[in-house]
Amino acid sequence: MMLSIISGINVTLGKNPFKMSELIKEFNDYRQKMNDVILSKNNLVMKRLWNLDTNTYEEGALDKKTKEMLGLVASMVLRCDDCIKYHLGKSHELGVTTDEMYEIFAVANIVGGTIVIPHTRRAAEYWEELHL
Amino acid sequence: MMLSIISGINVTLGKNPFKMSELIKEFNDYRQKMNDVILSKNNLVMKRLWNLDTNTYEEGALDKKTKEMLGLVASMVLRCDDCIKYHLGKSHELGVTTDEMYEIFAVANIVGGTIVIPHTRRAAEYWEELHL
Amino acid sequence: MMLSIISGINVTLGKNPFKMSELIKEFNDYRQKMNDVILSKNNLVMKRLWNLDTNTYEEGALDKKTKEMLGLVASMVLRCDDCIKYHLGKSHELGVTTDEMYEIFAVANIVGGTIVIPHTRRAAEYWEELHL
Amino acid sequence: MMLSIISGINVTLGKNPFKMSELIKEFNDYRQKMNDVILSKNNLVMKRLWNLDTNTYEEGALDKKTKEMLGLVASMVLRCDDCIKYHLGKSHELGVTTDEMYEIFAVANIVGGTIVIPHTRRAAEYWEELHL
Amino acid sequence: MMLSIISGINVTLGKNPFKMSELIKEFNDYRQKMNDVILSKNNLVMKRLWNLDTNTYEEGALDKKTKEMLGLVASMVLRCDDCIKYHLGKSHELGVTTDEMYEIFAVANIVGGTIVIPHTRRAAEYWEELHL
Amino acid sequence: MMLSIISGINVTLGKNPFKMSELIKEFNDYRQKMNDVILSKNNLVMKRLWNLDTNTYEEGALDKKTKEMLGLVASMVLRCDDCIKYHLGKSHELGVTTDEMYEIFAVANIVGGTIVIPHTRRAAEYWEELHL
8 A cells, every 4th residue: 555655656766766667657658648738729739839849750761760869969059858758768768878878967967057957867767867 | 644744745756646635735735835945034025026927917918828928948958846836726716728738838838949848748737637 | 332341240239220120130141051061061969959959849738929938038048149039039920928028037036146137138129120 | 564564655845854864865876876877877977977967076186175175166156956055965974063164155156046945945954854 | 331231240250350349239229129129018017027127236245246246157057148148238337357257167167068169159258348 | 351250149049051051150159269278177076977978979888879869859859959960960970871860850850849849940951061
């Protein structure tokens, strides 16, 4: 019973290791749930923007992996944790290695400065989770 | 007893539906509590800025509803979740409809890009809460 | 002949009154010229985003004038001078008055802070130009 | 037992006073833990940036206290809560008074606008914690 | 006659040394001219915000020089060139030395990242002008 | 004689085609001139940050071309025109094609929104110049 309660807790701080495996699931569940709410309102601009967002990362002159890395570094310098998590997940699926990932982190931190560090900490945490 | 403990939990992730009704109350309580702390320090610039903030949204050449919508879209593109919640509450009081609200969301997402989407998710969640 | 040379000068500083009437024309000309270059490259995402941008400000649950004001205040707090100019032009066409405009400026300055002031100066200059 | 579970909860909302004393410890613990993860990857740019970050705040033509205040106000207008907490801690160690601190808050709120207010609330909360 | 034309040219690029002495004068003239336009519209919020802006930098628990340095670093990380110029002028009046100034630049560049460098170039140029 | 005067003019607006070939030269000259001024002040943090900036884009787990593209998209969403120009120049040297470039533009515009469009116009102009 405690566990079912804990599953609703914001685990960002990650103090209790046994909760950490929930981090990816919670992110995905909340994202899906709220996407459903938003799309149910039938705002055409929102729907089309989301389709366009998907198209942006499709194979083209640049391959998918490069595009995901571009989306990730852009999200990092703009300091959007949820956007970062999304692109981390996709980058992992597309085979980005940890050495490559930390070079992306380095570009983001140099271009965007030390204010990117706290977001890099959360990105590093999520990246570890993706490799469990 | 569990419930009273849970009421202190950050419910942003909204996994447990029965907690969701706490979202608005917690936002307002924390906001009020910390405003009291800040104002108790008697920093004149802070006090006057807050008064001025109130004046900004008063009826003028533009009506209150329009001004709240302006404050909301500005808060969305600047990606300030608490500012968004505040203006969502005021917009709801002033009769903004859900169709109107999603057109504001659309402007914010087009102007500010897909990094606004995670904030739109949290805004959509809070907007639903306001209609319970 | 001097005048034709001067027409190529960045008149942002507006020191020479006789050049000011060029401000709106130059903005529109450069905008059109570069839009043509960009669209000629046939990047589908860019084309579709621009169409979507147009759709965003069409009459809907909110009227066009309100939507332009939303686009304007969003551009102001994000401090995008060219975006501001574009929405100032549209707002002027749609009958926004100077009193209304300065209330939009006020919201932008309160939400976004004194860093918005230099952009407000350039916005005020362009707004004057639109009324010559 | 409840307490050990609660210690992992994000106490940002600060509804349960008895949890508040955890705020500083949790910030420091998570920061240290993730720094260790990041540094373990041996990305040279990240390591050197972090060393450089430390050097930046060392005594020079400006004293340490002034430099921490500069780092704090920069973090506030960029709205980086974790950066703010870090510099609040350092400022407290270096003897910044509450009156001085609220004048820094005032500069940040005037320059950065009312979107800085929610971050000022969390800064004020953390500042109180530092004085318990 | 050529010179009077040149006086209207944006000298930001600073290619012609003999124009550089105009940089400070042009900044101040345009600032004053547009402030007059804005204030003539009698928007109360704008007027009060500007008064409050002045109050913010007055002697208090922190001295004027420290406050100007705070305003400067905040303007730098927010990358507002005109705000930077204004605070550079005030800092110069209040006796900030070049060594101190470059330590402020260093904090801004570390916190805000390499995107602050182009603004630092323009700040360095203006700082040189202030010492002619 | 007119030409030598014109060479000092900010050609951003690009109204006079014969001036356009100056765009790249002016950018590079001003950049070099101000870098010299800044480095002459011997601020150690600034010097080391600039060295680190160079290291960041060196061949590693990711190749140089990918890193330049990452630096470019980060600069675009942060809307730093001079940073964009620098990375456009480097990307051109490293063989990025126009189709690839416009896919980077597309990612930047989708992630960062329509406020990136004016910067994309200036980027497109500079990219054309690089191919003259």
